[in-house]
Amino acid sequence: GAVVSQHPSWVICKSGTSVKIECRSLDFQATTMFWYRQFPKQSLMLMATSNEGSKATYEQGVEKDKFLINHASLTLSTLTVTSAHPEDSSFYICSASGGRRAEAFFGQGTRLTVV
Amino acid sequence: AQTVTQSQPEMSVQEAETVTLSCTYDTSESDYYLFWYKQPPSRQMILVIRQEAYKQQNATENRFSVNFQKAAKSFSLKISDSQLGDAAMYFCAFSGYALNFGKGTSLLVTP
Numbered sequence: 041g042a043v044v045s046q047h048p049s050w051v052i053c054k055s056g057t058s059v060k061i062e063c064r065s066l067d068f069q070a071t072t073m074f075w076y077r078q079f080p081k082q083s084l085m086l087m088a089t090s091n092e093g094s095k096a097t098y099e100q101g102v103e104k105d106k107f108l109i110n111h112a113s114l115t116l117s118t119l120t121v122t123s124a125h126p127e128d129s130s131f132y133i134c135s136a137s138g139g140r141r142a143e144a145f146f147g148q149g150t151r152l153t154v155v
Numbered sequence: 156a157q158t159v160t161q162s163q164p165e166m167s168v169q170e171a172e173t174v175t176l177s178c179t180y181d182t183s184e185s186d187y188y189l190f191w192y193k194q195p196p197s198r199q200m201i202l203v204i205r206q207e208a209y210k211q212q213n214a215t216e217n218r219f220s221v222n223f224q225k226a227a228k229s230f231s232l233k234i235s236d237s238q239l240g241d242a243a244m245y246f247c248a249f250s251g252y253a254l255n256f257g258k259g260t261s262l263l264v265t266p
Contacts, residue, residue: 074253078198083246083256131198135254143190144254146200 042068044136046147053124053154061119061150063134069114070136074144075107078131087132090117124154157182157249161257168237169265175222176232176260178247188250189223191232194259195243203245206230239264 043066053059063073072091076084088104090096090111098104106128108120117136121128131151135144158181168174180189191203206214206223213221218238222231234241242264247257 083258084200084254086253086255089253133198133200135200143188143202143205144250149198 042066042136042145044070044134044145044147046134046150048150049148050151051153053152055125055154056123058120058122059124059152061121061132061134061152063117063119063136063147065115065136065145068136070117071114072137073111073117074135074137075109075117075119076133076135078133078149080131084133087119121152124152126154128152129154157184157187157251157255159247159249159255159257161247161260163260164258165261165263167263167265168234168241170237170239172237173233173235174237174262176234176245176247176262178230178232178257180228180230180247180249182228182249182251184251189221189230190248190250190254191219191221191230192246192248192256193241193243194246200246204232234262237264239266 045064047062075087078084087102088096088098088109090109092111092114096109111117133149134147137144160179187208189206193201193203204214204216204219218235220233244259246259248254
């Protein structure tokens with residue numbers, strides 16, 4: 041299957057700072073990328089969908105000013121958690137897709153801890 | 156909106172035995188995909204099996220097979236000859252556009 045690389049795999053940051061997470065599709069062009077959040081022992085919750093060259097679509101209840109998503113190219117999407125607080129601590133996973141209903145490939149995930 | 160329901164929070168199976176994980180979904184769409192993903196302790200999401208809704212034949216991947224009942228909106232996963240490495244969280248997912256996941260089933264494999 042295709043490879044999606046997510047970086048960093050873990051990060052610890054101070055409260056009030058911003059953190060950027062990168063998601064790269066290494067061997068295919070991802071027209072769509074998805075960002076999920078996963079709390080311990082829970083399922084993946086879709087945060088937002090981004091299409092290359094256009095604004096991200098956020099799910100209800102997700103603050104777009106806190107979770108900035110940029111999908112500047114067909115191989116890279118970034119999620120920036122701005123002014124992070126301890127409640128933002130979670131596991132964030134990206135996935136990339138070649139198109140509607142196509143198989144989605146997942147990054148390794150990023151464990152964010154805000155102290 | 157599509158919903159995916161996994162009614163078994165935890166399941167246990169002995170090595171070499173067979174186990175079935177259940178999944179039901181709700182949608183008004185006629186063209187969609189269904190997936191089973193495995194998430195081991197590393198938390199990497201691994202695709203186990205995929206089913207296209209327009210295909211009547213149940214998908215099979217080695218020891219993994221599904222029982223897809225479109226009219227009943229049911230999509231169960233059968234794992235045959237269970238191995239210790241099968242222990243993980245299993246998520247059923249519906250793909251209309253983004254993936255909608257069920258809450259997951261934690262599978263324990265005992266020696």
